[in-house]
Each structure stands twice: as C-alpha cells, then as structure tokens.
Amino acid sequence: MSEEKMVSLDIIDEQLIKKAEQEGIETMWDRKKAMKTPCGFGEQGVCCRICAMGPCRVSPVEGKGAQRGICGATADTIVARNFARMVAAGTSAHSDHARDIAHVMHMASRDGSYTIKDEKKLLVLAEEWEVKTEGRDIYDIAHEVAEVALNEFGKPFGTLRFPERAPEPRKKIWKELGIEPRAIDREIATIMHSTSIGCTSDAESLLKMSMRTSLSNGWGGSMMGSEFTDIIFGTPTPTVTEANLGVLEEKQVNILLHGHDPSLSEMIVMAANDPEMLKLAQEVGAEGINLAGICCTGNEVTMRHGVKLAGTFYQQELAVLTGVIEAVIVDVQCIFPSLTPVTDCYHTKFITTSPKAKVTGATHIEFNEAVALESAKAIVKAAVENYANRKQDKIFIPKSKAQAITGYSVEAVVKQLDRVVNSHIDSQGTVKPLADVLKAGVLRGAAGIVGCNNPKVRHEYSHIEIMKKLIANDVIVVTTGCAAQAAAKAGLLSKDAAKLAGKGLQAVCELVDIPPVIHLGSCVDNTRILKLVSAVAKFMDVDNSDLPVVGVAPEWMSEKAVAIGTYVVSSGIDVFLGVVPPVTGSKEVMDILTNKIEDMTGAKFFVDTDPHALTDVMLARIEEKREKLEQKL
Ligand code: NFS
Numbered sequence: 319m320s321e322e323k324m325v326s327l328d329i330i331d332e333q334l335i336k337k338a339e340q341e342g343i344e345t346m347w348d349r350k351k352a353m354k355t356p357c358g359f360g361e362q363g364v365c366c367r368i369c370a371m372g373p374c375r376v377s378p379v380e381g382k383g384a385q386r387g388i389c390g391a392t393a394d395t396i397v398a399r400n401f402a403r404m405v406a407a408g409t410s411a412h413s414d415h416a417r418d419i420a421h422v423m424h425m426a427s428r429d430g431s432y433t434i435k436d437e438k439k440l441l442v443l444a445e446e447w448e449v450k451t452e453g454r455d456i457y458d459i460a461h462e463v464a465e466v467a468l469n470e471f472g473k474p475f476g477t478l479r480f481p482e483r484a485p486e487p488r489k490k491i492w493k494e495l496g497i498e499p500r501a502i503d504r505e506i507a508t509i510m511h512s513t514s515i516g517c518t519s520d521a522e523s524l525l526k527m528s529m530r531t532s533l534s535n536g537w538g539g540s541m542m543g544s545e546f547t548d549i550i551f552g553t554p555t556p557t558v559t560e561a562n563l564g565v566l567e568e569k570q571v572n573i574l575l576h577g578h579d580p581s582l583s584e585m586i587v588m589a590a591n592d593p594e595m596l597k598l599a600q601e602v603g604a605e606g607i608n609l610a611g612i613c614c615t616g617n618e619v620t621m622r623h624g625v626k627l628a629g630t631f632y633q634q635e636l637a638v639l640t641g642v643i644e645a646v647i648v649d650v651q652c653i654f655p656s657l658t659p660v661t662d663c664y665h666t667k668f669i670t671t672s673p674k675a676k677v678t679g680a681t682h683i684e685f686n687e688a689v690a691l692e693s694a695k696a697i698v699k700a701a702v703e704n705y706a707n708r709k710q711d712k713i714f715i716p717k718s719k720a721q722a723i724t725g726y727s728v729e730a731v732v733k734q735l736d737r738v739v740n741s742h743i744d745s746q747g748t749v750k751p752l753a754d755v756l757k758a759g760v761l762r763g764a765a766g767i768v769g770c771n772n773p774k775v776r777h778e779y780s781h782i783e784i785m786k787k788l789i790a791n792d793v794i795v796v797t798t799g800c801a802a803q804a805a806a807k808a809g810l811l812s813k814d815a816a817k818l819a820g821k822g823l824q825a826v827c828e829l830v831d832i833p834p835v836i837h838l839g840s841c842v843d844n845t846r847i848l849k850l851v852s853a854v855a856k857f858m859d860v861d862n863s864d865l866p867v868v869g870v871a872p873e874w875m876s877e878k879a880v881a882i883g884t885y886v887v888s889s890g891i892d893v894f895l896g897v898v899p900p901v902t903g904s905k906e907v908m909d910i911l912t913n914k915i916e917d918m919t920g921a922k923f924f925v926d927t928d929p930h931a932l933t934d935v936m937l938a939r940i941e942e943k944r945e946k947l948e949q950k951l
C-alpha cells in the first residue's frame with residue numbers, strides 16, 4: 319500500500335487531504351513528512367534536558383557510546399524520569415480541568431447560568447464525603463462538596479477520598495506498595511521535584527511515584543471531572559446522533575466545538591439554541607445553527623444533548639477544509655496551533671476562550687464563567703455574523719456520516735442491564751446481570767478502548783480492527799475519547815453493529831438493547847470504566863485484576879494517555895498499546911512495565927503495533943484470567 323493510501327481509513331478524508339494539496343494548505347501529513355525520521359534518542363526516551371549541563375543523549379545500547387549523562391544519570395534513570403514527567407503532565411491536564419469544574423460547582427446557583435441538574439448524584443457524593451445534607455438547601459450542599467473537592471488538590475495531610483471506592487484487595491495493594499495517592503497537586507509537584515537534577519535516580523522508585531501520581535488522576539482529578547460534570551450538567555443517558563464530517567450543513571451556520579471543558583461547551587449549546595441567536599442566523603440568510611463536536615468536548619455535548627460528532631482529533635484541520643465552518647471554538651487541550659494558518663485560508667474564525675490556552679494568531683474572546691451565558695452568546699454571535707463571508711468556490715462537504723448511540727453513563731448501563739433482571743421481575747439496580755453473563759462465559763470479557771489518533775499509524779485502522787475482532791469474539795467493548803468517535807464513524811456505536819458480534823454478545827445486545835460497542839464519554843470518563851469494573855469486582859468479591867477485562871489504547875499520543883495507562887495498570891487492569899512509548903532505551907524500565915509490575919499490581923503493559931497480533935494477545939490474556947477466576951469463585 320502506498321504511503322498516501324496509508325494515511326486514512328476513510329475515503330472521504332482522503333478527498334479532503336487532496337483538497338488541501340490543491341489549495342496549497344499544509345496539514346499534519348505534510349508536517350509529518352517534513353519531520354523525516356524521528357530522533358532515535360527521543361524515540362527511545364534516552365535524551366535528557368533536565369539541566370543546562372546537557373542536553374545529554376546516552377546510548378540505549380550497553381557498552382556502546384555514552385553510557386551516562388554528565389551528572390552520571392544512566393539510560394534507566396533518564397527513561398524513567400521522562401516517563402514520570404509524562405505521567406505528571408497528563409495528570410495535571412485532567413486534574414486542572416476538574417479543578418475548573420469544581421469552581422463552577424462552587425458558583426452554581428438556582429438562578430445563575432450553572433445549576434445542579436443531578437441532585438441525587440450530588441446527595442450520594444455528599445453522603446460519601448460526610449457533608450451534612452439534612453435540612454440544607456441543595457446549593458449549600460453543592461458549595462460545600464465543591465470546597466471539599468477543591469481541598470483534594472492541596473490538602474496537607476492524608477490521602478485522597480475517591481480511592482475508597484476501589485475493591486478492598488485493591489486498596490490493600492496500594493497501601494502495601496506505598497502508592498495511595500495524596501493531594502493531587504502534591505503528587506504532581508513531588509514528581510517534578512524528584513525528577514529534577516540530582517534527585518531520584520532509581521528507576522523502580524520513579525515508576526512507583528508515577529503510579530501514585532497517575533492514581534491521583536484516575537481516582538482523583540479525572541473522577542472528580544466526570545462526577546461533577548454529571549452533577550452540574552446531568553448524568554448522560556443514551557442519545558441517538560450522527561458522526562463524521564457529513565454532519566456539517568451547507569445552509570446553516572456551522573460551529574465546531576473543540577477542546578475539553580464542558581463549562582464552556584454547555585453554555586455554547588445553550589446560546590446556540592437561544593431564540594435571539596436563531597433569529598440572527600436567519601437574518602444573515604442561514605437556516606439555523608449547527609453545532610458539531612470534535613475531541614472530548616464533542617463527547618461531552620453529544621452525551622448530554624445529542625450534538626453531532628464532526629470527528630476525531632485527527633479531523634480538526636480537515637473539518638475546516640470543508641469551507642463551511644463559521645467558527646472553531648476551543649478551550650483547552652488537543653488543539654492544533656496549525657488551526658491558525660488553516661483557518662486563515664478560509665473565512666473561518668478561530669476563537670480561543672481560555673487564558674490557559676491562547677494560540678498565536680487566533681481571536682481570543684475570553685469566556686467568563688461569572689456571566690457564562692452572555693459570554694457564550696458573544697462567541698456564538700461572532701460565528702453567526704461570519705456566515706456571509708463564506709467563499710462559495712471553496713466548499714466541499716463530504717457525504718459520509720453514520721448513526722451512533724452515545725451517552726452510556728454507569729447509571730445508564732446499570733439501568734439498561736436492569737431490563738434483563740426485570741424480565742425476571744426482580745429489579746436490583748446492580749451489576750449482577752453483567753457479572754452473571756461474564757461468569758457464565760456468554761461474554762468472554764470486556765475491553766475499554768480509549769485514546770487518540772497518531773499519524774505514526776494508519777488513521778483509525780487499529781481502533782476499528784481491534785474493536786471488530788473483540789466483539790466477534792464475544793468481548794464487549796466500552797469506549798471513550800477519540801476512539802469512541804472512530805467507533806461512531808465506523809457505525810460500531812449503532813445497534814445494527816451487533817451483527818458483527820459473536821453469538822453470546824449478540825444475544826446480550828438483543829436482550830439488553832445496546833450496541834456491542836458502548837460510548838462511555840470523554841477521556842476523564844475513563845473513570846466510569848474504573849467504577850464499572852470495580853463494581854463488578856466488588857459484586858463478585860474479587861479484585862479488578864481477577865476479572866477478564868483489558869484496557870486498550872491503539873493510537874495514543876498524549877501525555878494524558880500515559881497517565882491513564884498507568885492508572886489503569888495500577889488499578890489492576892492490563893493495558894495494550896498500539897504505539898510504542900518512549901521507554902525502549904531502558905532495559906530496566908521495559909522490564910518493569912511489561913513484566914515486573916504484574917507482581918506489584920496484578921496487571922502489566924503489552925505493546926504491539928500490529929493490531930491483529932495485539933488483539934490475539936488480549937484474547938489469550940482474557941481466557942487466562944477467566945480460568946483463574948473460575949478457580950477462585
Ligand atoms: Ni484524550 Fe481528549 Fe482525543 Fe487523545 Fe485528545 S481529545 S483527553 S487526549 S486526542 S483521546
């Protein structure tokens with residue numbers, strides 16, 4: 319297959335890449351080509367630029383070339399330090415996002431822009447955190463819960479609250495390993511300190527610290543992000559939508575929502591449905607306002623409002639190339655700086671809104687949560703007014719789109735499962751039906767497929783191949799992030815996709831009325847997977863690591879993904895990677911991550927760039943776990 323053909327799975331995207339070439343617009347593929355061969359030292363993780371005596375590049379090969387940096391750091395030290403810093407950076411991104419959501423909950427009020435939509439969920443959390451609820455106004459409770467949450471970031475003593483939710487054996491493992499996460503900011507700061515020049519050089523110690531920090535993400539910041547978003551904006555329920563660039567509308571104002579933080583996107587959704595804005599759209603000659611989401615923000619708004627999905631991380635430039643986007647509205651994370659030059663080639667406005675993510679050349683309209691709806695309206699207005707500036711000769715909207723069901727929170731999954739129990743007139747609201755089909759082997763196991771796109775591999779090929787192979791083998795798939803959008807575009811989030819599943823999974827899909835691949839949300843929502851797995855483990859009275867469950871990141875690229883992978887393994891679930899992490903320069907780090915860590919956590923990392931080979935190992939591992947589980951039960 320030629321390199322050009324390798325670019326994309328989707329023929330429609332290839333047409334847009336061709337359009338970019340014809341119009342002389344540079345995309346990530348041109349830049350990937352210009353990058354030529356990646357730096358071998360960086361790729362293996364053996365380049366250190368932590369102090370100004372360096373940068374030091376040490377040899378990944380024993381006995382050949384420089385074996386130590388100027389300070390004496392070995393390849394093992396340098397690789398482990400770099401890995402730890404990736405985990406810290408990833409943790410900071412998810413957790414700082416959560417901090418903002420906690421602030422929004424702290425300002426929520428009955429007559430303000432932000433209200434409390436899921437009171438029940440708030441009350442459950444208040445009780446869990448021992449916040450008094452009796453006789454109190456729901457907003458007082460919300461404010462106190464938000465304060466408790468904000469203290470989780472910097473409390474001087476003790477460990478985090480959410481890890482209490484894990485199964486008992488898991489908590490014991492964390493305690494014995496000394497990796498119970500303390501305050502979130504503290505874990506990040508400790509990593510930055512310990513990885514600075516002349517501090518920790520012991521690789522195993524650095525990896526243990528990485529595990530603790532990652533847990534402050536999975537069982538801290540991310541979990542808070544997910545829970546609080548549900549409380550403020552509503553716990554998602556299954557919603558039918560459409561996905562891929564074919565969701566863009568030629569005769570409407572198209573707004574591309576990109577980024578992560580629902581406190582902005584929720585308000586944009588509200589503003590775009592405001593009669594004043596709709597009237598303005600008609601005045602400029604448009605038939606309406608069409609929102610389309612990309613990246614995690616896309617997942618957040620599709621789960622709660624059925625907003626259509628324009629696509630994945632990889633499609634952010636391609637969406638603009640259609641020539642029909644009036645504005646790309648972004649907040650934080652996964653935003654290509656190249657959106658400035660690409661939008662400059664069209665009438666498209668590129669609007670940044672967060673002081674945390676200003677982009678050179680973009681129009682910055684700062685989003686102010688205190689006057690959120692007004693702020694959102696100003697941003698939407700700028701988009702609507704731009705409709706008249708479209709360049710008609712530059713329009714090309716691909717036809718391709720697929721139907722998808724999005725928005726399965728843990729609560730929605732349990733409710734859906736209840737249908738099975740209900741058929742026996744015994745509604746329990748528990749994960750019993752799921753545990754039963756897993757035990758009986760009707761489902762062989764479950765896989766969480768998550769993460770990004772990476773131009774190192776054929777776009778979305780790995781996501782889709784792995785999903786198809788797993789469901790054909792009766793492994794149910796839950797998915798988040800850009801992997802979920804890849805699944806949506808491939809039609810795997812529709813009930814129709816059950817025909818691709820094995821007999822057992824097909825029966826479950828029919829009985830429970832779900833697709834074989836279940837959309838669980840954005841990347842902070844990976845904590846929904848932790849919750850679900852832990853609930854099943856507790857129900858069976860075993861540990862997470864005893865269950866036939868795997869985590870998969872076929873096309874990961876972000877530091878956030880490294881943090882996620884590490885907290886998933888630390889939570890006792892194997893992680894399968896389709897892109898090699900920059901750790902191959904250290905024998906010791908490789909040995910710990912792909913081998914020894916199993917003795918500590920009951921799970922480990924597997925890496926293979928061939929999606930079929932990777933899935934074969936996954937399936938074997940699932941069967942291995944099943945056998946052990948049978949003996950245990
Ligand atoms: Ni996740 Fe969100 Fe997509 Fe990757 Fe980026 S959107 S937090 S990092 S690219 S899955």
Ligand code: SF4
Pocket residue numbers: 366367368369370371372373374386387388389390391396515516
């Ligand atoms: Fe080189 Fe050590 Fe400085 Fe890193 S910390 S740049 S290995 S001298």
